[in-house]
Amino acid sequence: MLTRALRYCSNYLNKMVPEVVFVLGAPGSGKGTQCSLISKEYDFVHLSAGDLLREERQRPGSEYGEMIEEKIRNGEIVPVEVTCSLIHKAMQNSGKQRFLVDGFPRNKDNLDGWERVMSDKTKLLFVLFFECSRDICTERCLGRGAAGSGRSDDNLESLHKRFNTYVNDTLPIINHFDALGLVRRINAEVSPTDVFQDVKTAFDNVGMQRIAN
Numbered sequence: 001m002l003t004r005a006l007r008y009c010s011n012y013l014n015k016m017v018p019e020v021v022f023v024l025g026a027p028g029s030g031k032g033t034q035c036s037l038i039s040k041e042y043d044f045v046h047l048s049a050g051d052l053l054r055e056e057r058q059r060p061g062s063e064y065g066e067m068i069e070e071k072i073r074n075g076e077i078v079p080v081e082v083t084c085s086l087i088h089k090a091m092q093n094s095g096k097q098r099f100l101v102d103g104f105p106r107n108k109d110n111l112d113g114w115e116r117v118m119s120d121k122t123k124l125l126f127v128l129f130f131e132c133s134r135d136i137c138t139e140r141c142l143g144r145g146a147a148g149s150g151r152s153d154d155n156l157e158s159l160h161k162r163f164n165t166y167v168n169d170t171l172p173i174i175n176h177f178d179a180l181g182l183v184r185r186i187n188a189e190v191s192p193t194d195v196f197q198d199v200k201t202a203f204d205n206v207g208m209q210r211i212a213n
């Protein structure tokens with residue numbers, strides 16, 4: 001009886017499809033800040049594609065380190081095979097079920113690669129889109145750099161390139177998801193606490209339970 005119950009639970013767990021929320025918005029719009037708040041209030045693991053790439057860049061012996069650094073400094077997008085495999089590994093290693101994928105997919109190559117490899121392994125719940133003007137985002141990134149982020153791309157020259165990439169490559173991806181009715185737009189120009197109020201509404205509206213504190 002007990003064995004049968006355990007087998008049932010194990011089969012059930014194996015069939016659970018990981019659920020994903022993509023988190024998109026301009027550089028400095030507050031994606032990381034909000035993901036950190038969300039993961040404290042809801043049962044989601046925060047996976048920042050940028051952080052995973054920065055970790056891979058630092059990993060001794062990485063064959064991609066130099067390429068990643070060059071892409072990051074120039075605000076260009078790393079090929080999806082590299083990013084998607086880092087995200088997939090992090091999902092598997094977490095042993096968890098729900099993920100905030102922060103800063104991905106950023107261009108058509110990212111989207112196509114995700115659809116090829118991950119679409120049938122995951123369920124996309126929705127896309128959180130943080131709307132914030134370029135001036136405010138620039139000020140925030142420069143502030144983050146001045147506060148010692150150590151990021152090689154928190155400077156005006158890199159930001160110029162990052163915004164061009166965002167407008168030319170990432171906005172079309174957001175528009176693609178919008179046409180599918182998957183985008184939840186959030187005004188990100190207010191305080192982090194006020195942004196989070198709207199974010200919570202988006203999660204509550206799809207029936208996500210808060211973690212009991």
Ligand SMILES: Nc1ncnc2c1ncn2[C@@H]1O[C@H](COP(=O)(O)OP(=O)(O)OP(=O)(O)O)[C@@H](O)[C@H]1O
Pocket residue numbers: 025026027028029030031032033034050103140141143144188189190191192193195
């Ligand atoms: N709503 C907000 N109001 C003011 N400052 C904010 C707000 N949200 C985040 N910040 C600050 O702006 C900077 C950028 O925030 P954050 O790292 O969350 O943005 P991001 O979208 O993840 O950036 P990137 O894409 O460059 O990694 C940080 O210094 C953060 O503390």
Ligand SMILES: O=c1ccn([C@@H]2O[C@H](COP(=O)(O)O)[C@@H](O)[C@H]2O)c(=O)[nH]1
Pocket residue numbers: 027049050051053071072073074075076077078079083102103104105106110153162
């Ligand atoms: O999916 C991704 C995510 C990020 N990058 C590169 O990293 C930097 C920094 O990303 P943040 O999200 O701002 O931390 C970004 O400008 C890209 O160069 C990427 O290639 N693919």
